[in-house]
Amino acid sequence: MNKNLGQSWTERRTRKRAQELWSRILSQADGLSLRxxxxxxxxxxxxxxxxxxxxxxASNEIGKSLAKNAEIAATKRADWAWRPEVFFHSGCVHTQINPTSGQELGSNLTLHHDAKNPEMIVRQTPTLRSTNLAPFDFVMEVYDFEGSFLSLAFDLPDQALDGLSNQNIFEMDLRLSTEHTLPIFARINVQHGPNVDEQIKEITELGTQFNVEFDLGYMNLNENRLEKVWIDLIFDDAQMNKIVLHDVTICRRLRAQF
Known part of the structure; x- marks a missing residue:
């Protein structure tokens, strides 16, 4: 099998000329004969x-590759990396209309809010951006929303706890777009015994690609009683907005040693 099928100069040129031909046919469709x-x-x-x-x-094959997470770890020099399945596994999230707080959206993803009657729709859709690596988007269409916050909780897999210490940094890369700018925060939560330590970072919405780092060196962790790690994406004043997450990846690496 030729793994580079379709990528020769001739093949790329053929596809481009076919696209140009169909565009020309479309522009002149009103003048063509019925036959x-x-x-x-x-x-x-x-x-x-x-x-x-x-x-x-192609989306299914890309999803299989993204599920391995090896590329993320290698790029970030990380010892652990993860991409939530909503971005690569078709059908893992069913469309939800006016979901209640605590609604699970596939594995490792939960929706939270404080609205009594949330008028919103959440769903997974094929990406419309040719430059996106992940084949699926996660979309939240928010209408009349009386709550003060809307959040998504990403529960990190158990592997994220293996060997975890305050010498680690968690790094989140995300791509998102909104119809209107709004305050967005990312918060990591580390549960150890009865305690939960947190770090929160504000995301300045001046584009579509964002990077957030959480340095566990600033937490007083009991490394012998680590139980759970999750990251919340918090959206304030989300009413009458469309929020699209195009991709989220999370990795873990060691702090720089001096």
């Missing part, structure tokens, strides 16, 4: 069906 329209429509349906099938297969 020609019928034939071209049939060709377009066949082409669209093949493209749709390839997109689905």
């Amino acid at each position: 020609n329209l019928i034939k071209l429509r049939s060709d377009a349906v066949k082409l669209a069906d093949t493209a749709r099938q390839f997109s689905q297969v």
